[in-house]
Amino acid sequence: MDTHICSGRGSNGLGTQSDYGFAFDDSNFSDRVLMIEVVPDLPELKTEEEGLSLVVDWARKRKRRREEINRRGNDADVVVQRDEQVVNCTALEMEDGLADDEWEEEAVVMLEESPSGIVMTTNLFGDDEESENDDSSTDMDSSNPLRVRTLHISSPILAAKSRFFYKLFSNGMKESEQRNITIQIHASEEAALMDLLNFMYSNTFSATTPTAVLDVMMVADKFEVASCMKYCSHLLRNLRMTTESALLYLDLPFNILVADEVQPLTDAAKQFLAQRFKDITKFQEDVLSLPLSGIEAVLSSDNLQIASEDAVFDFVLKWARMHYPKLEERREVWSSHLLHLIRFPCMTCRKLKKVMMCNDFDPKLASKLVFEALFYKAEAPYRQRSIAAEAGNALYHGYVERAYKYRPIKALEFETPRQQCVIYLDLKRDECASLFPAGRVYSQAFHLGGQGFFLSAHCNMDHQSAFHCFGLFLGMQEKGSVSFAVDYEFAARISPGEEYVSKYKGDYTFTSGKAVGYRNLFGVAWTPFLSEDSLFFINGILHLRAELRVRV
Structure with a gap:
């Protein structure tokens, strides 16, 4: 034969x-x-x-x-x-x-x-x-x-x-x-x-x-x-997918999971779980009960709706401690299955410091991941894009930002001659477009003089001209009844020079929960602001900068 x-x-x-x-x-x-x-x-x-x-x-x-x-x-x-x-x-x-x-x-x-x-x-x-x-x-x-x-x-x-x-x-x-x-x-x-x-x-x-x-x-x-x-x-x-059936397909014996004929089925199961539980906050208890194969499918998604990568890390830490109470087993699961799902370059420096002190995984491995993230953060934007392109592939998305509810920022802090910080916030064109007609998006928190602050971008109605426009605001997180005086300035990169140009500056004494800003940052209506020939988007990205100084 x-x-x-x-x-x-x-x-x-x-x-x-x-x-x-x-x-x-x-x-x-x-x-x-x-x-x-x-x-x-x-x-x-x-x-x-x-x-x-x-x-x-x-x-x-x-x-x-x-x-x-x-x-x-x-x-x-x-x-x-x-x-x-x-x-x-x-x-x-x-x-x-x-x-x-x-x-x-x-x-x-x-x-x-x-x-x-x-x-x-x-x-x-x-x-x-x-x-x-x-x-x-x-x-x-x-x-x-x-x-x-x-x-x-x-x-x-x-x-x-x-x-x-x-x-x-x-x-x-x-x-x-x-x-x-x-x-x-x-x-x-x-x-x-x-x-x-x-x-x-x-x-x-x-x-x-x-x-x-x-x-x-x-x-x-x-x-x-x-x-x-x-x-x-x-x-x-083609049959109706459920959480139970999706988990079953992902829990098949290894020789079946790796078969080419079964890959479309396991891919569909992963996509179902990622879509079903993309809002972790809403389905927190359900996601915490998922087995390892399920949590891997959810965390692999770029569309995970969560406050920040800091919150992703805290959530996975909680999940691992629930499912693997023994430290030795937990460290093994972290190193073999979980660490590559955490996008450390998207975490804040404060959280990365806590990662270094976390006992749930090997200290040497933690140090390696944190240093790589910090070196990435310190690079110029063009180098960050190059690093992400070299490391990225279909299986590894470590440098890809998810659909965070709080957008990542880059912060520079100075102690002398005055306490000061410079915050960089980038927004994609489609993120801005999704704000219409009355949406808003918040940045991750940053700190100045021991106080927590955040930026928020809005789609506002300009009451004088009766059209929608882009606004930027600075807010202080609620923390007691303290008042805090700052000088601030908003700037944006403008074509064709692509340099940061100051758009608005002022001073304000904050009390908890208050915010200050400008309803129409660029002085144009919403449609020309978002147009393809807009001066404010460079390669589809809106680059914003906020400078804060403590008033003496």
Whole structure:
């Protein structure tokens, strides 16, 4: 049998393919007999719960066991009996990326002659423990099946769809020529296997619910039917997504998660969770209850609606302490899964100082991340853009600002000859456009003389001219009844010179909760302010500067 007959993982499961449904279980079009022995499920797989909860429990237990098996290197379990040869299907599995000669070599595992045919046990859940001796019983007992189903099969059709059957029928040993093949499955796998066999003939199956389709996909992975995995992924993406189903798709065993056919499904699950919980403040308790895969999906989003990256860090710190109370485990999760999701260059210097003192992750690693963030902040804007471009890719967004409720700023503080600070605030054109007709956006807080301040940009109605315009205001955070006198100046970069030009200056004595500013900073209406030929946007960015000095 030529190798090109096997479709492999790269086949298109949604394209036009031949329909051999008429030949399914028809002796006239078959050259072999497949006997399916259905044995009882393992005790730990039985549950009183129905529906999706069963699959959730099933997938998570299976994932843990498979990871355990991978750590032990227990890839195959071959048990030879007196009258038959029993081969666990995991012995025929191939790792993603193996060359053809490698997976053909792995398929040659049936070494002994068997007069009664080939008996193969397939266990989707994996074995928890190796047999301690040759006399110990296996998970599947062929002597006591619940029932036996017999099907007439066509080896060319199955081999064309399944690398598993291709290897079985073409391994060059005497077994590959035998007519009768017996496989053992658990009762919970029976419906999924029948759907898979139907798919290999007709390119479709009867399963319609998320749990049933997922079961078929798991069996398709076991028997290496890439086109069916792709078809299942397509069906699941078109079904209604829920938080539970999205988490289930992200919690599949690693070998399935990395399969190309499943990537669109996992991407859709991540996007669903990111969109569902983009407002962390609104769904705080729900997000805190998410498992690791869920929190990773939410934190990977650029559209996360949260006050600032400082708030993101505080939230993840709280989540990690809830889910991983042991310090050693928490540090491991931070270093392997969480730290790359925090955008340290977007955090304030005050919060970065607290990161340095945080005991939840390795001090050396914390120092490295904080210093990188501080060096980035100290760079000129053109260097920051260059650094972000070099480091950025589809998986790492560490320098990308999210949709913060409080916009990041760059602050310079001076103590002499007078207490003074210079604040730089950049706003994108679409951010400004979204303020119409009466919106406002706030900056992160900054400090002068021990007091907290903020900038706020508004879309105002100019009452004298009766048109909308752009305004900028300076406010002091509420803190007791203290009064605080400052001199202030607002400036903006103007084309074509692109230098900062002073637009408004004044002095004000603040009391808590008060703000001062200018309703029409640029003296133009809203439409010309936002126009493509506007003098105030340079490469789509509005550059604002505020200078504050403590009045003596």
